[in-house]
Amino acid sequence: MRIVIVGYGRMGREIEAISRERGHQILATVDPLAPGATAASLEQLPPLEPASTLENPVTVIEFALPPQIRENVAYYARHGWHGVIGTTGWDQEREEVLRPAREAGTGLVYGSNFSVGANLFFRLSRYAARLANKTGAYDSAVMELHHRQKQDSPSGTALTIAEGLLQETSCKNTIQPETLHRRIEQEELHVISGRVGFIPGTHTVYLDSVADTVELTHRARTRQGFALGAVQAAEWISSRQDVVPVDEFFNDLFQDQ
Numbered sequence: 001m002r003i004v005i006v007g008y009g010r011m012g013r014e015i016e017a018i019s020r021e022r023g024h025q026i027l028a029t030v031d032p033l034a035p036g037a038t039a040a041s042l043e044q045l046p047p048l049e050p051a052s053t054l055e056n057p058v059t060v061i062e063f064a065l066p067p068q069i070r071e072n073v074a075y076y077a078r079h080g081w082h083g084v085i086g087t088t089g090w091d092q093e094r095e096e097v098l099r100p101a102r103e104a105g106t107g108l109v110y111g112s113n114f115s116v117g118a119n120l121f122f123r124l125s126r127y128a129a130r131l132a133n134k135t136g137a138y139d140s141a142v143m144e145l146h147h148r149q150k151q152d153s154p155s156g157t158a159l160t161i162a163e164g165l166l167q168e169t170s171c172k173n174t175i176q177p178e179t180l181h182r183r184i185e186q187e188e189l190h191v192i193s194g195r196v197g198f199i200p201g202t203h204t205v206y207l208d209s210v211a212d213t214v215e216l217t218h219r220a221r222t223r224q225g226f227a228l229g230a231v232q233a234a235e236w237i238s239s240r241q242d243v244v245p246v247d248e249f250f251n252d253l254f255q256d257q
């Protein structure tokens with residue numbers, strides 16, 4: 001597969017290493033400042049030869065920062081590139097960002113977390129919330145811890161977990177990510193964020209009743225799980241022509257329809 005990496009930070013470098021191990025060709029690494037990147041912006045890239053086609057696609061893997069996501073996805077679509085978008089922090093403009101890829105008919109998969117473990121966790125926490133909801137006895141909350149360099153809060157993963165919990169919990173209808181200087185309302189799901197040191201990403205779901213607490217935790221030990229999942233998702237999307245959440249890739253992987 002021919003790959004362009006956009007965002008050559010902690011994740012971009014992991015993705016480069018795993019892509020090479022899996023025999024893929026890295027055409028370019030794009031990042032405004034990172035040492036070793038081959039271009040500072042997409043506009044500075046020379047035309048890729050041969051151009052991306054359905055038979056011989058270019059697949060971009062983006063783990064960058066959100067301010068330019070709209071222009072980036074439009075650029076990928078214009079050039080016929082397929083894509084994996086791991087960048088987080090752009091949920092509120094999701095449809096506008098994805099529209100050019102939908103219109104171009106290029107394959108694009110996006111998600112807050114590409115690791116197998118986190119995607120197991122999304123399903124397990126949602127199932128636990130569904131059962132807890134039937135008892136009417138449990139309150140719930142989500143807590144996430146990440147390294148000091150992280151720029152968005154709450155994490156995209158915490159928001160995905162929270163959206164799943166909201167769908168399963170009849171008495172809750174909003175995510176409350178802020179510090180509270182009042183009592184939390186029953187319908188609010190508290191999502192708590194902490195930043196410390198070098199933690200790659202830890203997410204805990206609390207289901208709490210008068211009698212007990214159920215704590216479910218996913219703890220990433222390194223970034224390799226995110227990067228391997230992203231490269232596998234790139235292999236999967238490069239032969240498709242639709243725009244899908246990462247959940248669909250994992251439906252195939254887990255054979256869970």
Ligand SMILES: NC(=O)C1=CN([C@@H]2O[C@H](COP(=O)(O)OP(=O)(O)OC[C@H]3O[C@@H](n4cnc5c(N)ncnc54)[C@H](OP(=O)(O)O)[C@@H]3O)[C@@H](O)[C@H]2O)C=CC1
Pocket residue numbers: 006007008009010011012030031032033034063064065066068069072085086087088089111112113114115152156226
């Ligand atoms: N979906 C998933 O599985 C995961 C998602 N992430 C997400 O991926 C993103 C990157 O994480 P991480 O690698 O740790 O962060 P880093 O800060 O280490 O790397 C991001 C890099 O992207 C660069 N960048 C910013 N804007 C652009 C742009 N428009 N084009 C090209 N490069 C750009 C930054 O450059 P500079 O700083 O010089 O401006 C920086 O070097 C974050 O949004 C994070 O939340 C992280 C892990 C897993």
Ligand SMILES: O=C(O)C1=N[C@H](C(=O)O)C[C@H](O)C1
Pocket residue numbers: 088112113146150151154155156157158200201202
């Ligand atoms: O920025 C990170 O580091 C991570 N970001 C993703 C997120 O926001 O959920 C995924 C992972 O937790 C690491």
